[in-house]
Amino acid sequence: MRNERAEHSAFRPERVVLASSARALDLYQRDGFLFLDSLFASDEVETLRGAIASTLEGRSERTVLEVDPAMVRSVYGIHEHEPRFAALARHPRLIAAARQLLDGEVYVYQSKLNCKAVFGGDLWPWHQDFVFWQKEDGMPAPRALTAAVFLDDVTETNGPIALIPGSHTEGVLVHDTYGGPQPGYGSAPAWIANLTAKLKYTIEKDTFVRLATTNGIVTASGGAGSVLLFDCNTAHASSVNLSPYPRTLALFTYNRVDNAPAAERIHRPSFLVSRNTEPIVPVADDVLRPTLRLPA
Numbered sequence: 377m378r379n380e381r382a383e384h385s386a387f388r389p390e391r392v393v394l395a396s397s398a399r400a401l402d403l404y405q406r407d408g409f410l411f412l413d414s415l416f417a418s419d420e421v422e423t424l425r426g427a428i429a430s431t432l433e434g435r436s437e438r439t440v441l442e443v444d445p446a447m448v449r450s451v452y453g454i455h456e457h458e459p460r461f462a463a464l465a466r467h468p469r470l471i472a473a474a475r476q477l478l479d480g481e482v483y484v485y486q487s488k489l490n491c492k493a494v495f496g497g498d499l500w501p502w503h504q505d506f507v508f509w510q511k512e513d514g515m516p517a518p519r520a521l522t523a524a525v526f527l528d529d530v531t532e533t534n535g536p537i538a539l540i541p542g543s544h545t546e547g548v549l550v551h552d553t554y555g556g557p558q559p560g561y562g563s564a565p566a567w568i569a570n571l572t573a574k575l576k577y578t579i580e581k582d583t584f585v586r587l588a589t590t591n592g593i594v595t596a597s598g599g600a601g602s603v604l605l606f607d608c609n610t611a612h613a614s615s616v617n618l619s620p621y622p623r624t625l626a627l628f629t630y631n632r633v634d635n636a637p638a639a640e641r642i643h644r645p646s647f648l649v650s651r652n653t654e655p656i657v658p659v660a661d662d663v664l665r666p667t668l669r670l671p672a
């Protein structure tokens with residue numbers, strides 16, 4: 377018997393250009409994610425790509441390496457340390473989408489550059505994001521989403537994000553908790569288990585098999601400048617980078633202002649959980665155009 381949902385998995389996510397359209401909202405509510413094709417133009421992408429090398433260069437507590445320490449896995453807090461990423465985090469095209477999909481004012485909860493280095497950038501196992509933010513930081517409700525801005529072309533072989541459509545509708549899924557040591561990370565703080573290929577909370581295998589069998593799996597590939605928005609309860613993962621092409625994503629998690637965790641519940645550093653919960657004031661739409669100066 378043919379399975380309609382599984383057939384869906386043969387296709388990429390449906391693509392729309394405007395996050396504010398009624399069609400976009402319907403897709404997001406149905407699937408738990410939305411793919412915005414070429415939201416940023418090539419000159420805007422070039423501005424952003426100009427910020428990658430310096431962000432990766434320095435090593436600080438915000439840098440997470442792969443088990444192979446020659447490769448950077450992620451750099452956190454990019455919207456607070458790099459003017460071009462600060463502008464992107466407040467870009468009206470992202471803020472309009474986040475406000476529309478979350479139905480309220482938003483702030484940046486977390487930001488990061490995820491590198492997926494050539495020939496080996498490591499995987500992200502199947503997980504949901506909300507369970508981390510609920511358990512680790514006390515986020516009250518699943519009213520957050522992540523915008524992944526493609527700074528490289530994302531293909532089927534350089535580690536695209538894979539998602540299970542409709543998985544967000546089941547809330548927090550049955551999950552496994554890994555509390556053991558993080559191989560390769562020595563004496564790193566406990567929160568490293570939220571950021572590595574050996575994640576603390578992963579979707580339990582039978583639950584994953586049931587969902588993947590009934591709903592299918594889609595991968596979000598597309599050109600640089602495209603944006604994937606996904607709900608904090610959408611099951612997602614990514615594989616290793618098998619290719620000689622980098623896959624760099626700038627990810628911004630937007631949380632609804634009225635869903636900020638209580639300050640006394642937050643113990644992770646501010647580069648993992650932003651303390652500034654004021655509603656974002658968007659910048660000008662052309663802020664990333666090369667001829668313009670970025671705001672201080």
Ligand SMILES: O=C(O)CCC(=O)C(=O)O
Pocket residue numbers: 490500505535536537612613614625627
């Ligand atoms: O960058 C990726 O491939 C996945 C990132 C991810 O799963 C996450 O940030 O929760």
